[in-house]
Amino acid sequence: MVPAALHLDELRPWNSARQMLVCTAVIDEAPDVKTFTFAVEGGGWFRYVPGQFITVELRAKGGDLHRTYTISSSPSRPYAIAITIKAQPNSVGTRWMFDNVKPGSRIRAYGPSGHFTLGRNLAKKYLFISAGSGITPGMSMLRWLADCAPGTDVTFINSSRRPEEIVFREELELLGTRMPNLKLGFIPESRSGSSPWAGLMGRIDIQKLSMLAPDFISREIFCCGPDPFMKAVSNIVRAEGFDMGRYHQESFGATALTEIAQTPANDDAVAGRADGVKHAVSFLGSGEEALCIEGQTVLQTARTVGVRIPAACESGLCGTCKVKKRSGEVEMKHNGGIAGHEIEEGYILACCSRPLTAVEIEA
Ligand code: FES
Structure with missing residues (x-):
């Protein structure tokens, strides 16, 4: 919760790599639609642009799931962040949210991300x-x-x-x-x-x-x-x-209501190319290193050594798996999940980047 006496300039913005979110309210908006509001655990504020989304990690039965949900609150009220979501028929992640997230619940989330924003497109x-x-x-x-x-x-x-x-x-x-x-x-x-x-x-x-x-x-x-x-x-x-x-x-088929499960580390795309060229991938944050088989993505390689990189769409759309590349070359075929200036700054999308040389990743 936010300590009442602290002002924004005394608090740091939410760091999704280190701080959990705490649910402060759940509100029914319409049939099968709820708003979940969160604060930064330990205090903090939310820096984002209207139109962005966060990726929420759900401890669902059968393993962790990641879901991307558009933020419905405004950054002009930065102590809280809200997502408003609809449980579609057969939804797994959103239904889990409805059943399990209550005021006081702690969840891990990543972001904010996304380029469908007002900030870059101000108009009259x-x-x-x-x-x-x-x-x-x-x-x-x-x-x-x-x-x-x-x-x-x-x-x-x-x-x-x-x-x-x-x-x-x-x-x-x-x-x-x-x-x-x-x-x-x-x-x-x-x-x-x-x-x-x-x-x-x-x-x-x-x-x-x-x-x-x-x-x-x-x-x-x-x-x-x-x-x-x-x-x-x-x-x-x-x-x-x-x-x-x-x-x-x-x-919202691509981001807000995506319902895609994690790809297992040993999927066929990886297993079928075990004899190909291999490149070393160093994950600097976790200290792990793995050999990337030809055609394997950075995300798939990370999973082989237990390095967690959050991912949702796994098709280069949502931007959830964005990581910084310190060195080396990758081939990245994305679908709009990363901006040109982010690529220039050295960021890549792990789900659709395939190493061409040895690479170092900040993850
Ligand atoms: S997981 Fe969506 S862009 Fe990589």
Whole structure:
């Protein structure tokens, strides 16, 4: 917990390599959607950019799992961090969170990470458009704007299955009374018997988008949701001649709700190439060294000697496995999980980097 007498300049930012998180609250937001709020164990504050995510380590039955969850809180309130997550049918990790994480629970998490952020894309006018629990990065951005630039012109649209499943509806309506240039648009796909609804309904299309954001062409667009929703939105705006350089999207299939288990250290990709060229990989933080078989990733090599590098997507998307390379050459084929300036600074994604020479890694 944060000692009440301490101020930010007396505390260090959260160091995910050394400090656990302590759950301070669990709030029901909508059916199967909860917000978990955390503080830094021993005191500290959270430094992140609206739109980023953290990777949470879950002690689930059958072994540790890593899940990436978008942060829904705002860095303008830095003593706490919140994630808002929906338990999908058949989810393992999120259901474990629902069943096991309570106020007082300690969890390990890593980050923050991610490039779907407001910080690099400041604009005069925004359109935040989301579906379901893809609302979370936009909510972090809106909360930050409400604290730091409340006059910003924002249109905020969320599509949900039913009116009662609109996440953060009450808070959004309150912000609508406090941010003079905030316009809200909710579009449930259908109405259930218990909840009257007089607004727009159905799937997003050009007519609905034009009614809610007639000037969308002049806005910076941030879109988050399932892939079909984002595809529909990008097709709509592209067809209207929108400058796609001002269109940013993040699939929660890729990060926020990823449900991918750890790859075992002895997977087939590794076992099949045991006779190939080998390169030494030194893990400087743990003092371990391993021989990397040709084609093996840094992450797979780390696991052979018990070095823990957190990983979630294992496909170069989420950035969770980012580590610093001190020396040597790797071939890295990523899918956007690392920025150009991070590569220049010597960072690599362990899950998709294959050593070409002996390498030294800070892990
Ligand atoms: S685990 Fe997601 S980028 Fe490596």
